[in-house]
Amino acid sequence: MNRDRTLADAPAPACPSGPQPPLRASRPPCTALAVDFLRFSLRTGERSRRELMLAAARLGLTPKMIRVARERLGAVAERRGFGPKGGGNEPAPCR
Secondary structure, three states: OOOOOHHHOOOOOOOOOOOOOOOOOOOOHHHHHHHHHHHOOOOOEEEEHHHHHHHHOOOOOHHHHHHHHHHOOOOOOOOOOOOOOOEEEOOOOOO
C-alpha cells in the first residue's frame, strides 16, 4: 500500500446532478434593481437622502444596496448643513 498519495492524486468527486453551468458575471438582481432605482430617482437632479431612502425602503432596498448602486453609478453623496437637521443630498450620477 502506497502512503505517499496526496489529495492532488485523488480523483475529483463527481457532481451528482451532472455538470454545472458556468457562473454568470452579471449583477445580482437586487443590485440591478437598486441601480435602476437610483438612476431613475436622480434623472432630474439632486434629491435629499431622507426622501431617497424612504422611497428605497418602500421597494425593499436596504441602505447597503443603495450605497453599492451609488458607487457603481459614480454618484457622490454630499452633506449639507450641520447637526441633526443637516441633511445629505444625492447628486445626479456622473457620466
